Amino acid sequence: MSTQVLAAGGYRYIPAVSQYSGGVAAEPGFRIERVRFSKVVPLAEGFERIERHLASIGRPNTAFCACELRSPAPFTEQGFRDFNAIYIVTLRRWGLMSGDVNPVARSNVCPELDPPAEPGFHAFCYTVPDADAAPSFVVAGSGESAEGKGDYRDNVVARGDVSPAGLRTKARWVLGEMENRLRALGFGWEDCTATQVYTVHDIHPFLGDELVRRGAMRAGITWHFNRPPVQELEYEMDCRGVPLERVLAV
Template sequence: MTQEFPAGNYSFIPAVFQYSSGAAASPGYEVERVRFDKMPPLAEGFALIKQYIEDAGRPLTSFCACELRSPAAFTEDGFLKFNQHYVKTLAEWGLFDGTTNPVARSNVCPEIDPPAEPSFFAFSFTRPSGNPGPSFVIAGGAESRGGPGTYPERTVRYRDVSPDGLKEKVRFTVASMEARLGAFGFGWKETTAAQAYTVHDFHPVIADELVRRGVMRSGLIWHFARPPVIDLEYEMDCRRVLREMVI
């Protein structure tokens, strides 16, 4: 089930207060992705994003997705506190109404040379376009089931990084991506990029769990990083974006 966000010219998959599960540009619009060459800390990054979007002649409500990098995986309580801080700016920009958040997000933790504090790696926003094709960003998702309960209770093969454990984690995460794509009526064949985040060797399952399912139609970008909550081991996101910039 998707929901329209007319103020940003996109639809989204409702999820939790800190992010949506994905955002897709409305007809007549496309998603532009902008990556930072040097990752700015959260407050500085928001200021740079604001300037870039306004310089493009777009409202701040066109902000539809972001990719964050954090120093290390959070505890469950620490992740909640971070998210409560993060959404304050989204509320100021007219994106978060206190309950519903249309902005898709990934937030991972580089294992080597992490930032000193949570920082922006990239962001996306919508802009007018004559391209009739779809344009979207699917939020990061790891091997954690939705619904009530703690992360240990919801994590697939909790603390199991054996070959079989990793295979099941990857399979679950890929299926989660497929469900989010399907909510918009898309599949892997529409994607222009897929990203994986893990510090574990998942090569033994790439052929069956990724290639044969169409995940790697445009290759796969592997970031040597951990998901944002302690004891999650594998995360993915994907997108279809025809305009990408580095600033």
């Protein structure tokens, strides 16, 4: 994996697929901040709130570098493609995308209980100038399927196997993807301030052997009782190293 720089945003990113990048890291002289909404904000309203927030702190829309979405239920393959076509319209308008290259990292998961009525924003990240900033980054979410190789379902690791052994296999693959992305950005687990897991299945059988032993829980772990965004995926993770986080009341 290699990275490219979005100079207008003050960050570099891992090129991946048109709907999102593999992760982002602040360039020297910038830091990444994260804002979580107090409740999920529908997509169009969320973009408007993000735009207002960036304007209020004197940052351009191109400073937007990552987001965490919540959707009502896992999409079909076609449904996911349709959703992504809607999502990237605003990114194009904001000048973030050149052709099909999308620099913005993203996670999009589906709460099993009390889901939102429509897709929306849970959190977002952006860069701000900071001459003395320590390095900061966000690794995009990944489920147990290789991206950019056709349909997700055709590439699912241990497809249909939600036994303890099957889930361990899925988790190992996702952990490997997290480590690949961290390494591409110049980081490791020791640099993370937060690691998140998204699954409705029991992670305890492999929690110690995989997540703890590999270093993914150095800063603890946040387990969301959510499903990945596409049907037949069962396990997803993301991680970040961000010095400042806040909650924006809705």
